[in-house]
Amino acid sequence: MIPTRMSASTLVRSTAMCVLSLLLLLLIPGYALAAGSIDGEVQRQPLNLTAIGMFLVFVVITLGISYWASRRTNSSKDFYTAGGGISGLQNGTAIAGDFMSAASFLGVTGLIFLGGFDGLVLALGAFSAWPLMLFLLAKRVRNLGSFTFVDVVSQRLDQTPIRIVTVTGTIVVVILYLIAQMVGAGKLIELLFGLPYQLAVILVTLLVLAYVTFGGMLATTWVQIVKAILLIIGATVAAFLVMKESGFSLNVLFAGAAENHPRGSAILGSGLLFDDPVQIATIMVSMMFGTLGLPHILMRLFTVPNMREARKSVFYASLFMGYFYLAVIILGFGTIYLLYGQPEYFGPDGKLIGGNNMAAIHLANAVGGDLLTGFLSAVSFATILAVVAGLTVSGAAAISHDIYAEVICKGNPNAHTELTLTRITTLVIGVIAVVLGIMFENENVAFIATMPMVVAASVNFPILFLSLFWPGLTTRGAITGGIVGLVSSVVLIVVGPQVWVSVLGYQEALFPYDYPALFTLPLALGVTWCISVSDRSARGAIDRRNYHDLLLRSEYGTTGKPHEVHL
Amino acid sequence: MEEKEVLRAVRRKTRLRLGSALITLALYFSYIFNYLPSGSFLKERLGSSWISGSLAMFAGLIILFIFLEWLFLFVDSDDDPDADER
Numbered sequence: 139m140i141p142t143r144m145s146a147s148t149l150v151r152s153t154a155m156c157v158l159s160l161l162l163l164l165l166i167p168g169y170a171l172a173a174g175s176i177d178g179e180v181q182r183q184p185l186n187l188t189a190i191g192m193f194l195v196f197v198v199i200t201l202g203i204s205y206w207a208s209r210r211t212n213s214s215k216d217f218y219t220a221g222g223g224i225s226g227l228q229n230g231t232a233i234a235g236d237f238m239s240a241a242s243f244l245g246v247t248g249l250i251f252l253g254g255f256d257g258l259v260l261a262l263g264a265f266s267a268w269p270l271m272l273f274l275l276a277k278r279v280r281n282l283g284s285f286t287f288v289d290v291v292s293q294r295l296d297q298t299p300i301r302i303v304t305v306t307g308t309i310v311v312v313i314l315y316l317i318a319q320m321v322g323a324g325k326l327i328e329l330l331f332g333l334p335y336q337l338a339v340i341l342v343t344l345l346v347l348a349y350v351t352f353g354g355m356l357a358t359t360w361v362q363i364v365k366a367i368l369l370i371i372g373a374t375v376a377a378f379l380v381m382k383e384s385g386f387s388l389n390v391l392f393a394g395a396a397e398n399h400p401r402g403s404a405i406l407g408s409g410l411l412f413d414d415p416v417q418i419a420t421i422m423v424s425m426m427f428g429t430l431g432l433p434h435i436l437m438r439l440f441t442v443p444n445m446r447e448a449r450k451s452v453f454y455a456s457l458f459m460g461y462f463y464l465a466v467i468i469l470g471f472g473t474i475y476l477l478y479g480q481p482e483y484f485g486p487d488g489k490l491i492g493g494n495n496m497a498a499i500h501l502a503n504a505v506g507g508d509l510l511t512g513f514l515s516a517v518s519f520a521t522i523l524a525v526v527a528g529l530t531v532s533g534a535a536a537i538s539h540d541i542y543a544e545v546i547c548k549g550n551p552n553a554h555t556e557l558t559l560t561r562i563t564t565l566v567i568g569v570i571a572v573v574l575g576i577m578f579e580n581e582n583v584a585f586i587a588t589m590p591m592v593v594a595a596s597v598n599f600p601i602l603f604l605s606l607f608w609p610g611l612t613t614r615g616a617i618t619g620g621i622v623g624l625v626s627s628v629v630l631i632v633v634g635p636q637v638w639v640s641v642l643g644y645q646e647a648l649f650p651y652d653y654p655a656l657f658t659l660p661l662a663l664g665v666t667w668c669i670s671v672s673d674r675s676a677r678g679a680i681d682r683r684n685y686h687d688l689l690l691r692s693e694y695g696t697t698g699k700p701h702e703v704h705l
Numbered sequence: 706m707e708e709k710e711v712l713r714a715v716r717r718k719t720r721l722r723l724g725s726a727l728i729t730l731a732l733y734f735s736y737i738f739n740y741l742p743s744g745s746f747l748k749e750r751l752g753s754s755w756i757s758g759s760l761a762m763f764a765g766l767i768i769l770f771i772f773l774e775w776l777f778l779f780v781d782s783d784d785d786p787d788a789d790e791r
Contacts, residue, residue, distance in 0.1 A: 255759050259736070262763055266733045269770045273725040273777055392755035406757035407748030408739040415740040426733065453774050460767045467764065607719070693715050 189512030196516050200349060200523070203360045207353030214543070214556050217354035218285040218535045219440040224359055226447035230454025233438050235362030235521075236528040237264070237429075237455070238369055238462055243521060244322060247501075248494035250470025251477065254395070254405025256412050257470060261463045263425025268456040270430055272449060278606050278692035280439045280448035286532070287436040287598065288540045291605045294684035296613040296677055300601070301545050303620040305536045307597035308433040310624065312533040313570060314590035315432075316526065320575025322495070323522040326515065329492040329499070339575040343568045345523055350530045351564050355441060358527040365517070365524040366458060372510075372517040373465040376498075379505035380472035395471045398478035405474065417651055424655035428591025431598030434532035445695065473497040476504045526571065534563040578641075589631055589652075596623035596658040600666055606692060609685040612670045612678035619666025626661055630654035718781065725777050732766060 211217055224232070242264060249257030283289040288304045320339050327338035349357045384391040396403040401410055412418055429435065439448045477483050477490070483500045485491050490500065502514040538560040543551035597620050604611045604619075631637060633648035670678070738744030739759050747758035 255739075255757070255763075258760075258763050262733075262736060262766060265767055266729065266770060269729045269774050269777075270726055272774050273722050273729065389755045392757075392760075396755065403750075403755075406750070406755065407759050409748075412740065415737050418737055418740045419734070422734065422736065449778065453778060456771055456774055460771050463767055464764060467760065607723075689715055690711065693718055694711075 188508045189515045192512045192516035193519060196520055197345065200345070200357075200361050200364065200520075203364070204349045204353035204357040207357035207360065210356055211352070211354040213553060214539065214551075214560065215285070216356065217557060217560055218437070218531070218539060220354070220356040220359050222441060222443050224441040226442055226450030227454055228359070228363060229438060229442050229447065229451035231366045231458060232359045232362040232441075233435065233451055233455035234458035234462070235364075235366030235369070235524050236438060237435060237525075238366065238459060239319065239322075239521060239525045242462075242466075243369065243373075244326070244495045244498055244518060246466055247470045247473060247498040248496070249411065250466075251473040251490070251497035252494050253411035254399065254401070254471070254474065255407055256410050258467065259412065259418060259421055260425060261466055263422050264429060265456075265459055265463050266422075267426045267429030268452060268459065270426065271435075272452040272456070274603065275430060275436070275606070276439060276448045276452045277445045279436060279602070280442070280445040281692050281695045282606075282688065283440055285437070285440055285539050286535050287433060287602055288536070289544075291601050291616070292544070294605060294688045295611070295616055295681055298545050299617050300613055300620075301540050303617050303624075304598060304601060305540045307431075307593060307620060307624055308536040308540075309533060310628070311431070311433060311590040311594045311598070312529050312536070312567070313574065314593065315434075315529050316567070316571045317574045317578045318590075319522050319526045319529070320571050321578055323519065323526075324575055324579060325492065325495060326499070326518050326522070329496055335579055336576050339572055342519075342522060342526065343572050343575075346526045346530055346571075347565060347568045349523070349527050350534070351561050354560075355531050358524075358531050359441060361520075361527055362524040365520040368513075368517045368520055370458060370462060372502075372514045373462055373469065376502055376505060376510060376514065377465040377468040377472070379510070380468050380476065380501070383472075383476060383505060391468065391471055391475055395474035399474050400478075405471075416656070417653075420651045420653040420656040423659060424591045424595055424653040427595035427599045427655060427659055429594075431594030431602065432590070433536065433594075433598065434528040436602075437532050437535065438528075469498060469501060472505070473501045476501060480504065530564055530567050530571075533567045534560045537563045589636070592627045592631060592653055592655045592658065593624065595655040596627040596662050600659065600662045604663070604666060605688075608670075609682055609689075610670050611666070611685075612673040612675070612681040614673045614675065614678060615666045615668075615670025618669045619662045622665045623658055623662030627654060627658040630658060721777075721781055725773065729770065729773060732769060736762065736766065 210221075213221075215221055242261065246257055246261045249260065251257070279287060279290050282293050286308075288301055288308070291304055292300050320342065323342040324335040324338045327333050327341065328335045333341070349361055380391065381387075384394060392406060396405060399405045404410060412421075439451070442448050442451055477497065477500055483491060483504070490497060492499070499511060499515055499518070503511040506513075538556050542559055543549065543556050547556075600623060601616050601620050605616065630649050631652075631654065634652050634654065635647040635650070636652045638644050638647045638649075739747050739762070747762060750757055751761060
């Protein structure tokens with residue numbers, strides 16, 4: 139049963155008031171705490187009232203969006219995909235807003251500040267997945283699925299086991315991705331407001347819960363659109379001001395950066411952060427194929443009315459992201475050009491205040507003063523909220539749609555129970571986000587953001603790609619390959635340098651690379667192929683037979699046939 | 706329309722998809738040259754400018770990928786016009 143609009147809106151109003159009150163309660167003592175901490179640590183970051191004002195304006199606007207969206211979110215379809223009523227341009231902007239995360243903006247700029255050109259490899263990896271998304275996945279996934287990519291892979295395979303495996307991959311990806319976002323949020327607000335890290339993480343979670351629990355995908359979409367527009371405006375203004383400082387000459391910018399950086403002109407080429415081609419290959423494989431397996435990104439393909447709009451979405455998203463990553467070159471080298479040699483941005487230990495991830499924020503201060511710092515800080519905060527909101531919707535859909543509705547209820551769920559379960563799952567994900575955000579406080583957000591990429595590349599992508607393009611795939615092969623991909627990627631991440639050495643404190647890692655997708659993706663593909671070709675079961679035969687019908691529907695939608703005029 | 710014709714059209718579209726993907730992958734992984742001895746020339750500055758071959762490659766790849774996407778949409782534009790109604 140679908141809840142009535144009256145009861146839903148009453149519930150939303152009262153809960154929104156509670157959330158708003160909670161936020162104010164958190165902000166007021168937070169402000170006092172900030173003042174206190176500023177007194178003791180004035181050299182770190184003065185209190186920026188402009189930033190606080192912009193932050194509050196953003197909060198009010200996005201809560202307003204959530205309230206508006208909550209009145210239009212009355213069913214599971216509304217919750218998961220905004221009723222499929224988003225246009226290609228809107229969805230492309232939202233995809234850009236969803237994907238250009240804190241790691242893209244703060245992490246990549248920070249890595250360029252640290253090692254010049256080498257910092258760009260993450261940006262290229264993130265961007266280059268989008269042409270493949272258009273060529274291989276956008277149309278076929280949109281034509282075959284309903285709410286999640288799991289719908290697509292379960293079209294031709296045995297639903298229950300394949301859903302369980304892919305949902306497990308989804309949940310692992312969502313949790314790992316949440317860690318990166320929460321760490322970014324905590325650091326940013328800690329630096330900007332002087333708020334304790336833990337309080338900042340809780341604040342972000344409360345806001346996201348307010349968006350997602352009531353506004354579902356519609357609120358999430360519009361928060362992402364607003365954020366994407368703000369981020370692009372912020373990056374454009376900051377890049378313009380950097381270019382103004384360098385007399386609108388890239389030569390002056392790069393020459394100045396080479397002069398200021400301790401490693402000189404070496405920053406213009408490779409080798410400062412990475413010098414092993416295998417390491418670079420592992421990063422590139424993880425970033426590209428991981429993006430193609432991210433559940434919250436794939437889910438956005440279902441928010442548009444048809445496959446034509448889905449394809450347009452991907453192209454628009456590429457345009458926005460391409461522009462953004464080109465601007466990041468200027469921002470990154472701008473941090474080197476304008477921050478090195480300026481003592482006010484460095485602590486007594488000689489390191490950048492707040493860590494390298496805060497280089498972009500300091501740059502904003504250097505070229506645009508408090509106003510631009512406040513704007514970019516609010517935008518960074520919005521960035522995190524938008525991404526976390528998308529992740530939360532995706533995680534909730536994995537449990538309530540993929541497991542409850544499709545596995546437990548065999549596709550015939552009680553609509554009211556499903557929607558209620560979705561909202562409860564959203565709250566649980568919020569609690570998990572807080573706990574993990576606090577646990578991983580001291581990790582580099584860019585590196586953490588790569589970890590879910592490895593899992594997505596090793597579990598979700600192989601199953602999705604083979605189900606769409608290989609007639610020989612069977613349920614047994616997909617499940618075995620998915621499990622091998624999941625276990626191998628998690629094990630290799632744990633015994634790799636980032637967890638084994640940095641988190642667990644061992645002296646030397648058992649596996650030398652942080653991003654093992656170069657090994658785990660071929661392993662998953664190979665195991666899937668071996669098991670599928672040797673599968674002689676009756677189910678295997680059905681899986682192979684299903685491909686023909688699936689192929690036609692993937693190209694031509696529900697009819698499975700093209701329009702006569704066009705062939 | 707006969708099923709054989711439909712299947713032929715699907716195969717053509719699949720070839721276009723996989724071909725475009727292979728071109729993208731080849732261009733993408735050429736970035737590894739920056740980290741190989743054979744790609745050391747990329748570290749050099751372009752002429753008298755301070756823009757290195759590596760930086761130009763990064764920007765060039767992004768622009769090229771966007772162009773490839775546009776080209777793909779242009780070539781693969783014979784989609785079902787009824788799609789809007791589905």
